[in-house]
Amino acid sequence: MTIPRIGIIGIGQSAFKARRQDSNYPELVREAVTLALNDCKMELDEIEAVVYSLAPDALLGITNAERLGVDAVGARNKRFMRINTGGSTGISAMAAGHSHIAAGACDVALVAGADKVGECGDSQTIMNKIWDPIYERPLPLGTINMLAMSAVRYMHKYGMTEEDMARIVVKNRLHASKNPNAHLRTPTTIEEVMASRMISWPIKLFDSCPQSSGGCAMVLASEKYIKDRGLDAVWITGVGHCAESYYIGDRMGNGYIADHADAQALAEACQRSYRMAGITDPTKEIDVAEMYSPFSNTEFHAIEAAGLAKLGESPRMLREGHFQLGGPTPVNPSGGVLCTNAIAVTAMVRVAEVALQVWGRAGEHQVKGARRGIASGNGGDHQFFGTMVVEA
Amino acid sequence: MAHNRQVGVIGEALFAPKSIQQTSLEEALYAVTHAALRDAGLTIEDIDGIVVAGNDQMDGRAITIMMASGSVGGVTRDILSTPSGSEHAFVLGALRVRSGIYKTQLVVSWSGMETDNLSEVQRLSNDPYYHRSLPLDDLSSHALQANVLENEVPQLREAAIELARQLRINGFKAYPEHSAAPLEKVWIEGGKMLRYPITEGMVTPPSFAAVAMVLADQEWIQTHAGKKVAWVHGMGWATETAYLGDRNLSQLTSLEAAAGQAYKEAGLTQAQFDVAELADATPYQALVALEGLGLCGRKDWVTSVAKAQYGLNGQTSVNPSGGAMSFNPVFCSGLMRIAEAANQVRGTAGSHQKLNVEKTVGHGASGFAMQYNTVIVFGREPLESLK
Numbered sequence: 001m002t003i004p005r006i007g008i009i010g011i012g013q014s015a016f017k018a019r020r021q022d023s024n025y026p027e028l029v030r031e032a033v034t035l036a037l038n039d040c041k042m043e044l045d046e047i048e049a050v051v052y053s054l055a056p057d058a059l060l061g062i063t064n065a066e067r068l069g070v071d072a073v074g075a076r077n078k079r080f081m082r083i084n085t086g087g088s089t090g091i092s093a094m095a096a097g098h099s100h101i102a103a104g105a106c107d108v109a110l111v112a113g114a115d116k117v118g119e120c121g122d123s124q125t126i127m128n129k130i131w132d133p134i135y136e137r138p139l140p141l142g143t144i145n146m147l148a149m150s151a152v153r154y155m156h157k158y159g160m161t162e163e164d165m166a167r168i169v170v171k172n173r174l175h176a177s178k179n180p181n182a183h184l185r186t187p188t189t190i191e192e193v194m195a196s197r198m199i200s201w202p203i204k205l206f207d208s209c210p211q212s213s214g215g216c217a218m219v220l221a222s223e224k225y226i227k228d229r230g231l232d233a234v235w236i237t238g239v240g241h242c243a244e245s246y247y248i249g250d251r252m253g254n255g256y257i258a259d260h261a262d263a264q265a266l267a268e269a270c271q272r273s274y275r276m277a278g279i280t281d282p283t284k285e286i287d288v289a290e291m292y293s294p295f296s297n298t299e300f301h302a303i304e305a306a307g308l309a310k311l312g313e314s315p316r317m318l319r320e321g322h323f324q325l326g327g328p329t330p331v332n333p334s335g336g337v338l339c340t341n342a343i344a345v346t347a348m349v350r351v352a353e354v355a356l357q358v359w360g361r362a363g364e365h366q367v368k369g370a371r372r373g374i375a376s377g378n379g380g381d382h383q384f385f386g387t388m389v390v391e392a
Numbered sequence: 393m394a395h396n397r398q399v400g401v402i403g404e405a406l407f408a409p410k411s412i413q414q415t416s417l418e419e420a421l422y423a424v425t426h427a428a429l430r431d432a433g434l435t436i437e438d439i440d441g442i443v444v445a446g447n448d449q450m451d452g453r454a455i456t457i458m459m460a461s462g463s464v465g466g467v468t469r470d471i472l473s474t475p476s477g478s479e480h481a482f483v484l485g486a487l488r489v490r491s492g493i494y495k496t497q498l499v500v501s502w503s504g505m506e507t508d509n510l511s512e513v514q515r516l517s518n519d520p521y522y523h524r525s526l527p528l529d530d531l532s533s534h535a536l537q538a539n540v541l542e543n544e545v546p547q548l549r550e551a552a553i554e555l556a557r558q559l560r561i562n563g564f565k566a567y568p569e570h571s572a573a574p575l576e577k578v579w580i581e582g583g584k585m586l587r588y589p590i591t592e593g594m595v596t597p598p599s600f601a602a603v604a605m606v607l608a609d610q611e612w613i614q615t616h617a618g619k620k621v622a623w624v625h626g627m628g629w630a631t632e633t634a635y636l637g638d639r640n641l642s643q644l645t646s647l648e649a650a651a652g653q654a655y656k657e658a659g660l661t662q663a664q665f666d667v668a669e670l671a672d673a674t675p676y677q678a679l680v681a682l683e684g685l686g687l688c689g690r691k692d693w694v695t696s697v698a699k700a701q702y703g704l705n706g707q708t709s710v711n712p713s714g715g716a717m718s719f720n721p722v723f724c725s726g727l728m729r730i731a732e733a734a735n736q737v738r739g740t741a742g743s744h745q746k747l748n749v750e751k752t753v754g755h756g757a758s759g760f761a762m763q764y765n766t767v768i769v770f771g772r773e774p775l776e777s778l779k
Contacts, residue, residue, distance in 0.1 A: 003492050024521075052476070056454040063449045064517040066476055067634040067759055077649040080631040080764070081484065082476035084448075086455040092472050096484055103397075103490035105627070129454040239493070241441075241470035246462050257467075268468065276493070380458040384471065 003276070005223040006101045007233030008355045008390065010040030014214030016183040016340045018118035025060055026072040028114035032215030032345075033073055036110070040219050040231065044074030047219070048106035052082040053093035053113030055344045055379070058129065059120045073112050073217075079105065086130070086379030087292065088241075089113070090216065090348025091386035095239050097220045107225040114215030115344035123211055123343075130381060136248060144208060144295070146248060146381055148200040151297035153252065153261035155202070158312030160300060162202050164319070166193035168296040169206050169338060171324050176335025178325075178364035183212040183340040193296075202297070209294040209341040216345035216352055234359045238279070238374075238389030240272025248381060263298075266376060266385040267305035273374065274307070277389040282307040288330050288357045288373035290350040294337045298378075303331055306374055306387075325365060333357065333365045347377025351388050358392040398774045399489045400613050400621040401734040403432025403606030408570060408721070412505060412600040417451065420602045421463035425500060428604035431740070433619065436465035439606075440494040444501065445474045445481035447723045449513040451504040464500045464604075478503075478603070479726035479756030479766035483629050485607050495612040502602035503721035510598055510722070517760075519634075528636075530673070530722070531595065533760035535587035537641040538676040542589055544642050545690050549589065551697040552675040553581045556594050556717055558703050559672060563714020565704075566744035570719040572596040590674055601721030603728050610774055622737035625751075626660070626769035628653030636761060647684030647755070647765040654753075654767040655686075658775065663687050665708050665769075666749040667736040669729040671757035672715040673722075681755055682710070685767065704746075712736070712744040726756020730768050737770045 012035025014020070020028055037044065050073045057065040066082040073080075079100070083093040090113065097111040117123055124142040131137040154160050170190055176182035188206060196206040226233045244258050244265040245251065251260040258264050270282075279285045289306055293299035303314040308329050309322075317323065323331040332338070334353040337346055354373035356362040362370075372391040378384070405427030407420050415423075429435060442464055446456040453459055457473035460466070474480035478501035485497035507513050514529040526532075542548045557580060563571040574580055574593050583592035613619055628650035632639055655663065663686035670685065672678035679697075682688040687708055688696050696702065702710035711717070713732040716725045733754030735741040750772050758764040 056448060058448065058454050062517060062520065063513060064447075064476070064759070067517060067763060068519055069634075070631050070763075071633050071635075071638075075631050076633050077630050077646050079629050079653070080476070081474050081480040081629065084455065084473050084475045085457060085471075096472060096474075096487075099484065099487040099491045099493075102493065103487040105487055105490075126454055129452075130458055132459065133452065241472065243461050243466045243469060243471050245467050246458050265468065272470070380455055380461075383458055383461065 004102050006098050006236045007221050007223060007226045008218055008236065009221050009226060009231050009233045010036040010042065010219035011352045011355060012036030012039060012217040013181045013349060013352055015181050016212040016214035016342055018211065018213065020116065020213040025065060025114065025116060026069050028116065028215045029069045029112055030072040032114060032217040033110065033112050036217035036219050042219060047074060047108055047110045049079035049100050049109040050075040051093045051097040051100065051109060051111045052080065053090050053111060053344055053348055054082050055084055055086055055089040056126060058126045059115060059117055059123060059343060073110060085384040087343055088347050088377035088379030088384045088386045090345045091351055091375060091377035091388055092241065094218065094348055094351050094388060095241060095386060098236055098239055101220055101222050107222045109220045110217060111220065111348065112217035113344045115342040116213040117211040117341065117343050118213040141248065144203055145200040147295045147298055148203045149252065150260045151202050154297060154301060157261045160297065160315050162194065163190055164315040165202065165207050165296040166190040167318055168299045169193045172332050172335050172338045175325060175333050175365055176339035179334045182335040183210050203295050207296040209337050212340050212342040214342045216348045218348065218352060234355050234390055234392055236388055237391050238273030238277030240269045240276065241386045242269040242272065244383050246383060261301065262311065263301045263305040266302060269385040269387040270306045270374065273387040273389045279389065286329060286372060286374055287370040288333060288354060288367045290332055290334060290336065290353045290375045292337055292347055292350055292376045292378045294341055296338060299331065302376060325367065330367045333367055347386060350375035350377060351390065354390045358390055397490050397492055398610040399486045399607055399624040400610065401605055402608050402613065402619040402621055403428045403434065404731045404735055405431055405604050406601060408601040410569065417504060418459060418463045421460050421500060421502060424602040424604045425464045425498065428606050432606040434606060438496055439465060439469065439498045440496045441488055442466050442469055442471040442498045443474060443481040443485040444471065445478040446502055446504065447475060449516065450507055450723055452506040464498065477726055477756065477758035477764050478724040479730060480629065482605065482727055482730050482768065483627055483766060486624050486627060489607050489609045495609050497607045498604065499607065500604040501724035501727045503600060503723035505598065505600045530760065531590065532587050533636060534674045534677060535590045536636060537761040538589050538674060540642040541676050541680065545693060547694045551694045552679065553577050555678055555697045556580050556675040558700060559711050559715050559717035562704060562712050563718020566713045567719055571714060572718050594674055596717055596720040598720055598722045601724055603724050603731055605731055620738040620740055622734035622770040623774050624768060625771045625775050626654035626658030629766040632763045634763060641761050644680050644684045644762060644765065647681065650765045650767045651685050654769050658769040665751050665753045667709050667712060667733060667746055667752040669711055669713060669733040670755040671726065671729060671762065672711060672717050675717065677757065677762060685753060685755060709746055712746060726758055726766060729756050730754035733768065734770050737772050
């Protein structure tokens with residue numbers, strides 16, 4: 001059976017900032033919804049189903065906070081559900097929205113959410129609570145030291161240096177300076193990155209994503225709905241998810257089941273999307289990538305997992321300019337997660353940015369001639385991975 | 393837009409130890425997953441994707457799907473989570489099969505009892521400015537709803553007490569190891585007043601349980617003979633607004649919307665079922681659900697309950713499992729209702745199996761005063777119009 005094509009017809013993103021004290025949480029969701037509906041010139045009444053994108057609600061200090069968002073997304077008496085897979089929530093919610101339409105439950109679905117990470121107090125205290133309370137929570141693990149251990153392993157295995165990590169930051173900050181919605185938009189230098197405060201070796205302050213507040217919403221529709229109305233759209237042609245183990249200890253030491261340097265489950269998720277989209281050689285068939293990389297080091301293994309470089313080759317290719325705007329395969333032309341991270345919607349923004357690229361609507365950070373791209377999201381303790389191929 | 397493929401439930405399991413103290417949450421999820429796979433005659437290798445539903449705060453974790461993933465076989469698999477409700481996990485699992493991208497899905501939900509104070513956890517879902525300072529938890533919201541209904545329907549309290557008695561007796565027969573007391577009307581009515589007008593006897597204390605279901609598409613089922621199948625004929629799900637002050641609590645428009653969606657898909661013009669498994673955290677909820685599902689309007693509530701029309705031998709047997717009035721794992725109660733409705737069609741409901749069941753409906757509700765409502769219609773045969 002042929003999987004029906006699902007189109008993206010509307011995109012709305014906040015201009016992300018550390019704090020949005022002008023808007024409460026539902027208002028922030030509504031802001032993104034309004035932008036998305038305006039983008040496709042639709043009214044809320046035309047939306048048949050809503051998939052709500054909300055990662056740990058502990059970051060908002062409201063349990064089941066999606067309930068308060070029901071009116072903001074116009075879901076009263078409509079189909080409504082929330083998705084949470086941690087940082088990958090946004091792309092998982094998009095996958096769920098895709099399922100709604102592909103299953104024939106509706107023709108038009110809204111995927112929406114928002115976060116106020118910049119106002120949560122201390123996100124790492126909350127993030128520590130994602131781990132098992134007996135074995136790994138007391139270490140104490142946080143998402144920064146978790147991925148610092150990945151960086152150390154990647155350095156050991158492939159020879160990555162701290163300067164290589166800094167080059168990712170410099171590239172992404174330059175990209176973000178061209179993206180009006182990015183949170184951190186000031187270009188930086190390798191020297192500035194190297195001189196920034198050490199957080200968890202080898203990750204420094206500038207190697208780390210910010211805590212952002214803002215929302216994102218996207219309107220999806222069936223191919224028939226789009227064609228019947230003559231709407232403009234880009235198409236989701238590949239969807240894939242894959243999960244890794246929960247315990248960090250299972251990814252290191254003797255007898256590990258997944259190497260913490262690499263991102264095997266992300267690679268499998270990419271392959272699942274590529275198979276669905278009919279892509280056999282991503283180095284030739286992918287024009288742009290928005291890979292979820294909250295710390296500079298993780299962009300390397302994400303690039304490799306997407307098949308855009310061989311294992312361990314991406315630091316060299318970065319030095320050669322391969323992944324910057326104007327290069328053969330620009331990665332994170334929006335500035336990526338390193339410059340904007342409103343966790344509940346971060347992975348949705350990855351899809352939104354790829355959609356804008358292949359639509360030719362990305363503005364100053366447009367990749368020339370982009371026709372097909374891949375987006376990814378990572379959730380949990382580098383545990384859940386979602387990917388999506390979008391094409392014009 | 394018509395749905396694309398037919399989905400059947402081919403496996404189910406409930407794990408509900410009398411005491412959870414000896415079993416970790418991970419072990420419980422492993423146990424229920426294996427039991428459901430055994431019931432379906434599958435191994436985890438046959439599963440294309442997984443949808444789970446748990447509640448972070450009830451489990452004392454920030455992203456509880458992380459803990460669950462390994463136990464339910466999520467490593468290397470495609471796993472998503474719907475924390476908005478256990479019943480939403482079933483819906484998403486079925487949608488994924490209907491999409492044609494997946495042949496099989498495992499759906500798992502659980503109701504953790506890791507928190508010291510469930511009421512406080514529920515109270516934190518209020519907005520921090522206007523409602524959090526109120527003592528508003530699930531039970532308070534159900535009581536507000538019951539109050540409005542009592543005010544609108546004469547003699548409703550008597551009907552609610554009688555219905556609670558009937559459901560408790562169902563539960564005593566279905567799951568004697570879990571069933572709740574009291575069974576006598578005098579004690580149901582006369583127990584301690586928890587939140588007016590709901591007495592201690594009208595509700596059942598929260599329990600731990602985990603429930604799992606295995607779904608597959610029609611083509612897959614046809615090539616794997618011998619499965620006991622409940623076919624999904626229709627699905628509907630809808631939500632009310634969160635703010636109780638914006639709602640008329642005597643009405644449940646989202647349930648009417650959800651039932652409308654499900655019945656339309658199922659090609660039903662009337663709500664006629666052999667069995668209905670519906671949300672009944674309180675007997676008032678069961679009554680309002682009867683109306684929302686189109687089974688009994690409020691003008692007939694009192695007489696219908698007095699005549700036991702929805703008892704075990706009624707035209708539509710309501711909650712032969714005893715429902716949440718008898719056993720109340722709060723978070724996964726919705727998926728349990730859906731599983732019970734499916735089991736009646738599969739002929740696997742055990743001691744409370746009804747004879748000659750052709751069509752059933754499962755209803756799950758979550759949130760304050762039943763904010764989310766989900767309706768699933770099951771049939772013994774695939775839907776004729778889509779064969």
